[in-house]
Amino acid sequence: MVSRRELLAGASALVLAGPAFALARPASGEEVSPVPIGKVALKPSPFADAFAANRRYLLSLDPERFLHNFYLSAGLPAPKPVYGGWESQGIAGHSLGHWLSACSLVVANTGDKEVAAKLDHALSEMARIQAAHGDGYLGGTTVERDGKTVDGKIVFEEIRRGKIWSSGFDLNGGWVPLYVWHKIHAGLLDAHNLAGNPRAKPILLGVAGYLAGVLEPLDDAQMQKVLAAEHGGLNESYANTYALTGNPRWLRMAEKIYHKAVLDPLAARKDQLDGLHANTQIPKLVGLARLYELTDKQRYGTAASFFHDTVTHHHSYVIGGNSEHEHFGPPDKLSNRITEATCEACNSYNMLKLTRHLYRWQPHAHWFDFYERVQLNHMLAHQRPDNGRFVYFMPLASGARRIYSEPEDSFWCCVGSGMESHSKHANSIYWSDPSTLYVNLYIPSELDWPEHDLALTLDTTMPIEGDATITVRRAPAKRHMIALRMPGWAQNPTLKVNGTPVQPEMRNGYAMIDRVWRSGDTIALTLPMTLAVEPTPDDPNVVAFTHGPLVLAADLGPTSQPYEGLGPALVAEGAVSPAALAPTATPAHFTAKGAMGEAISFKPFFSQYDTRTAVYFPSFTPAGWAAKRDDYIRAQAEARELARRTVDILLLGEMQPERDHAFGPGKSEVVNWNGRAARRLPPGSTMTMTMDRKPGPAVLRVTIWNGDAGKPFAISVDGTTLEQSWPKASPGDRFVTLDFALPDTGEQGKAKAKIAITALKDQALIYEMRVLTAPTSGSAPTV
Structure with missing residues (x-):
């Protein structure tokens, strides 16, 4: 069996060789550089198909709809309605930034005149909007104030005055406005550097100047409060603006955008990633890598290279992606984090960017072993090659299916980064x-x-x-x-x-x-392709299979049908070996015999766009299977029953689930205890959320930690307080669930439930909320 650490051992040995854990850069003029993308043309292949589908999608999008809120912010009439999904929420504008970059990549690669014309029109309108503001501001974010949605520029002006607050995933109540600002700034840089559009540079200098004017007066303590909210790769954008202009103001700004709580431990070679929102962190390290190239400050290179090594060797799944429910977990602990919410696509998009920087400093083939693994098995899987739609999470759980974006009503972050990812397949060959x-x-x-x-x-x-x-x-x-x-x-x-x-x-x-x-x-x-087994680092009995660079997955049937079977398991004498899979007449297709005697068909994971799959497989010895077979079947049945009964689920302390459920944080804060994100609510404070429900008897299930079971809190649904017999705290490290009965009359007939939780004399620490239909047996819900 080949573990991830063994597979990438060459990378570890090379990176660990340096005493400062940073790679020594070649002398100026000797660094490797990508061949300009315009010198490379893709030939027919899955990559060319992805590029073509993405181009069609880019052309289908209307920049005036992306700019809807921008027009209104500048006091101009909006000629087109706003898009749906995230673009109709407070984060409007992030997709525009990615769209600018994606179009610029297409133009640089192929000289596409149709895309270039659409890009030019967008820049022309952006220049007009910026001129109407008169101070360089160019934004479309909004924020809720006193129950009303107002222009997000108010957040920036409050920060300028030193008025700064955050409840975890916001900045002064605005949904990550600096993250959005980075996307616009980066898109303008690409429009100038890649597409060569002369409109872009004056706009980007105005954008850079406005935000610098907001942040420059802040002292370090104020700046760290700002940076506690997600801010994307703002440091990279300012570093690249310095590289473009030579103006030291932009370099000072890039170095000021340094989030000490995350970056200082990495510079000291400490893995403190457990519990952190993954994609919030990766762009910060891309920015540090760029700053290392511009300043030769060793701590920047140390942090970037240590982070890359830590994520790829200790926090990544077999497809090269990382995170579960958007968050890093404990290092080398993956076997219990194989779910339907693994591997956010934005993370891989940013890890590939970071890999390119490290390769420039040390042109060793192992960097592109990782790059290839991610590009083939995650990024190709992330986009449908027929219509160009994208996947947010790449689910690795048995029986899971990919959920694709809607063309005009999603615009998740992974749609934006996806537009870029599939515009650049020619840029690293x-x-x-x-x-x-x-x-x-x-x-x-x-x-x-x-x-x-x-x-x-x-x-x-x-x-x-x-x-x-x-x-x-x-x-x-x-x-x-x-x-x-x-x-x-x-x-x-x-x-x-x-x-x-x-x-x-x-x-x-x-x-x-x-x-x-x-x-x-x-x-x-x-290059002979052979089968290999890759176990999870914490459990050698949970394995995945690769064939050359390809990750293989079991075909568990079409996504149009629910998955009712057991998650496949394997039985082998000793460790599972590649011999467990038998080749078929079709290249890269194999078969295996499952623990229940069933035939399992294995195919390349990336290409199973409309298939329910299994990527990881628990394995047993014959004696182990005989002893655990009934428990395994029972656990699978319980998991299926829970999935069947679940109407809605909210994971507290995770950004997107909270946004999806109209979460009101009150005075709660995001924490990560016992290996999971949670919300900690101080005594007397209330947090609120809205969850889906169905008519009929139901259960509201709340997940807490065993030690907190004796600390009651008040919970109400649509104004009605729910009753519960509270257990006493008991010894042992485990999560427990509290089930509250929901009545089957009155408000229960509504499609939504408005839930409020109030901490009483003790703080309330809540991990998960779940609305369930009543048990089929009709028995009353219990603690």
Whole structure:
């Protein structure tokens, strides 16, 4: 069996070698850089399909609808209605920023005139809106004040005056306004740097200047209060604005946006990620990586490289993604966190950005082993290639299905980052330094780089089979090195130049071929794909399977049908081995025998867009299965019954679930105790939420910690106080649930329940709320 730590051992060894845990950067002019995206054209492949679907989606979107709130903020009439989903809520504008970046990538890659025209129109309108404000402000966020929705600019002006507060996922009551600001700033940078649109730079300098004017007067304590709220990669945007202009004001601003509570431990090489909202943190480290490149301050590089190593080796699932319900858990504890809410797509989008920075400092093939794992198994799975819709969480639980966005009524964060992710499949295939062309990803493509008198074609059956051929179409009349990544998963690869086997020099995971290339020269590469078993780090009996770079998953039937079966398990003498899977006539397809004697069909995970899947499998010895079979079947049945009865669920202390349930925090605060996020409510304070319900007898189930069971709190539904016999706290570390009976008359017929929880003499610590239908037996709910 190959564990994640063993699979990426080369990465660990290299990163851990440095005493400061930061990678030593090459001298100026010797760093590797991606070949400009405009020099690369995708050939037919799943990546080209994803790019094409994404382009169609980008063109279907109307920037004037994204700008609806922006017009109103500037006192201008809004010509089009606002989009639905998140864009109709307080976070309006974040999708526009991603859309700007995605369009800019398409223009840079292909010169697409239709996309360029739409981008130009958006920038023209943004310039008009910004001019109407007259101070550089350009925003569409809103905030609730005294029961009314008002322009979010009020939040920025309050911060300017030093009036700052947050209840966990807000800043002065506004839903992450600085996160949205970063998206706009970053999109404008891309419109200038990638698309070359002359309208972008004046707008971005106005945007940069307005926010700097708000934040510059704040002292460090005030700044840290601001940064406690999610702010995206604002430090990266200001760093890139400094790189663009050379104005030291922007560098000072980038360094001021330094969230000490998270970044100081990472710079000290301490993993304190447990319980943190994952994607809130990753962009901060992308920004530090950029600052390291601009300042050579070692602590920035140390934090960025330590964070990458920690996340990839201790917090990531087999597909390369991370987080469960958006949060990091304890390091190396994954086996009990394999759910329907694993691997938020934004996290992988940002981890790939961070990987590119680290690779620039140290061009070793292992970085792209990770990049490839994520791009193939998470990002390709994240987007439907027929209509370009996106998935927020990539569920890894048995029987789970992917939930796709609606074209005009979702606009989750992962829709925004998805628009970018599938615009950039050509941007990391080829890299170069002054003497070498690096081939990092085996994606069918053509490179045409007149400035270097170099053109070649890459044909490959990847990712399904491991054959690739590079054909040189044009080359300079001098020696030139081509470096081919030899993936860590490839067993005994072979290489031929013009049909003749060669044994090239190996360097940092690359086959180095140095010669005078001529038109018609070919490099034929065979990368044998073999099966491997990857167990979870905390339980070697919970395993996943890979075939070369592909993660395999069991096909458990179409998503159109509910999943009623047992989650598949495996039985083997000793540890499960790759021999548990038998090949079929179809490449990358396998079969296995489950613990119940059933046949299990395995296919590449990414391609199962309309299939319920299983990625991880509990395994037993024959004796272990005989002893635990009944318990396993019973636990599966109880889980299915709970899922069947669940009408709605709210996970306290998690941003999106709280937003979805109109959560009113009162004076509560977000905490992470006992391995889960929660809300801590002080005595006398009340928090509120709205949850779905159905007619008929029902149960409101509240999850608390065993030690808090003897601390009653008041709970009411639609104004009616619910009764409960409160248990006493008992020893033991475990969660317990309190079941409150909901009546089947009156308000129970409504589709929504308004719930209020008030702490009494003790604080209330609440982890989860769940509305259930009554038990089928008709028995009264119990504690």
